[in-house]
Amino acid sequence: MESGFHGSDLDSSLKCKLEESGMANTHAIMEKAVNWFRSRSIFVVAYGTGCGAIEMPPTFTSRYDAERMGVVGVATPRQADLIILSGYLAYKTLRRVIRTYEQMQRPKYVITLGSCPINGGMYWDSYNTIKKLDDYIPVDVYVTGCMPRPESVIEGFVLLQERIKNGEKAGWQKYDENLKFYKDNQKRVLGGHIDPSYETDWYNLENGGVA
Amino acid sequence: MIDLSSKLEKLSLELVEKNAHLYKVTVKLENLESILLSFLNEFGYITLDSINCRDDLEEGLFTITYCLQTEKRDHVVMVQTSIDRENATLPSMHTLWPQAEIMEREMHEMFGVDFPTHPSLIDFALEYWEHMPPMRRDFDTLEFVNSMNPFRDQRGDNLDVKVEMKKRREEKKAAKLKAEQEAAAKLAAQEQQNPDSEAQNNE
Ligand code: SF4
Numbered sequence: 001m002e003s004g005f006h007g008s009d010l011d012s013s014l015k016c017k018l019e020e021s022g023m024a025n026t027h028a029i030m031e032k033a034v035n036w037f038r039s040r041s042i043f044v045v046a047y048g049t050g051c052g053a054i055e056m057p058p059t060f061t062s063r064y065d066a067e068r069m070g071v072v073g074v075a076t077p078r079q080a081d082l083i084i085l086s087g088y089l090a091y092k093t094l095r096r097v098i099r100t101y102e103q104m105q106r107p108k109y110v111i112t113l114g115s116c117p118i119n120g121g122m123y124w125d126s127y128n129t130i131k132k133l134d135d136y137i138p139v140d141v142y143v144t145g146c147m148p149r150p151e152s153v154i155e156g157f158v159l160l161q162e163r164i165k166n167g168e169k170a171g172w173q174k175y176d177e178n179l180k181f182y183k184d185n186q187k188r189v190l191g192g193h194i195d196p197s198y199e200t201d202w203y204n205l206e207n208g209g210v211a
Numbered sequence: 212m213i214d215l216s217s218k219l220e221k222l223s224l225e226l227v228e229k230n231a232h233l234y235k236v237t238v239k240l241e242n243l244e245s246i247l248l249s250f251l252n253e254f255g256y257i258t259l260d261s262i263n264c265r266d267d268l269e270e271g272l273f274t275i276t277y278c279l280q281t282e283k284r285d286h287v288v289m290v291q292t293s294i295d296r297e298n299a300t301l302p303s304m305h306t307l308w309p310q311a312e313i314m315e316r317e318m319h320e321m322f323g324v325d326f327p328t329h330p331s332l333i334d335f336a337l338e339y340w341e342h343m344p345p346m347r348r349d350f351d352t353l354e355f356v357n358s359m360n361p362f363r364d365q366r367g368d369n370l371d372v373k374v375e376m377k378k379r380r381e382e383k384k385a386a387k388l389k390a391e392q393e394a395a396a397k398l399a400a401q402e403q404q405n406p407d408s409e410a411q412n413n414e
Contacts, residue, residue: 131360
């Protein structure tokens with residue numbers, strides 16, 4: 001794995017990338033640099049929706065120390081780049097999660113822990129939990145396991161960092177593009193009782209819905 | 212049996228002993244409020260542990276159980292009553308035991324029992340629930356779940372574990388056998404080569 005935050009590291013990687021692609025376009029270079037910085041400073045708001053919340057403290061404290069990779073916890077969703085949803089989501093929680101997600105500033109990413117957000121997990125036949133989370137908000141990385149160990153969570157971070165560094169299309173872009181799909185699904189299970197959104201003109205969805 | 216039984220006999224109620232720490236009284240719905248009041252004020256059952264509801268679908272009844280304890284905490288008395296399942300209505304006990312308020316809210320949400328004298332009969336764990344109360348036995352959970360949340364389309368590699376494991380074990384065995392054979396063949400080839408190289412060295 002590449003080492004931390006050394007300036008020379010950046011210089012050499014930038015230089016070699018410049019030589020590789022023969023880029024004269026400053027904007028593209030800046031974009032690459034910004035992506036690199038972005039991938040090394042992921043601010044996390046950890047939303048303990050299910051059992052997986054118990055894996056968060058060891059991941060962020062001295063034993064596994066996610067901070068060495070620039071992954072730091074923050075207090076509010078408005079400061080965060082990444083939201084971790086750790087486990088099954090009840091309808092009631094989903095409502096809060098959507099609100100939290102929409103409060104976050106772009107670019108924003110979502111990691112989920114466990115099998116429950118993928119296909120219901122062991123709560124598949126509960127009257128009060130959802131199965132496929134990516135019907136309601138876009139998910140960037142699923143970390144599987146019931147529940148995943150901190151090593152797996154860190155592997156999820158590494159995968160996400162890799163994607164950010166490569167400038168791949170992330171979930172929040174999909175959310176903006178397919179807003180109607182997500183909002184329709186949300187409305188279907190939440191029965192229209194959704195808090196006024198920060199990004200969506202919920203009452204004028206027919207006209208594009210973007211506030 | 213505890214000295215409660217003689218007191219209850221005056222009210223023409225029978226105390227049934229379940230075990231040394233658990234007793235049961237069955238009362239009629241009309242008398243429920245007055246009997247619970249005398250349990251609290253006269254017999255000293257100051258704690259309401261829980262209010263439970265059982266759905267007797269076949270008889271068309273809800274069986275409601277109030278679990279009461281004295282200050283000493285040495286035994287529990289269950290006061291049991293039945294109500295009609297269709298328009299289930301109960302008097303609220305929040306004036307006797309304040310904790311009844313939240314227990315009744317839960318019962319209202321999960322079984323649809325109504326409490327006309329309840330001060331705050333609002334959502335408890337579920338939010339904006341519009342369907343049949345989910346703990347009623349005629350609520351078809353599976354059908355509800357499938358209609359609300361269908362499964363993800365199955366992946367192509369969704370396979371029978373037993374068959375797959377057997378197949379894998381056999382593959383492993385075959386691979387091991389093959390590796391052994393190859394190693395033996397290699398050894399034989401080396402042995403053939405070695406005499407030549409020795410001969411070369413000697414030259
Ligand atoms: S995947 Fe397992 S550990 Fe995670 S929320 Fe579901 S049941 Fe709990």
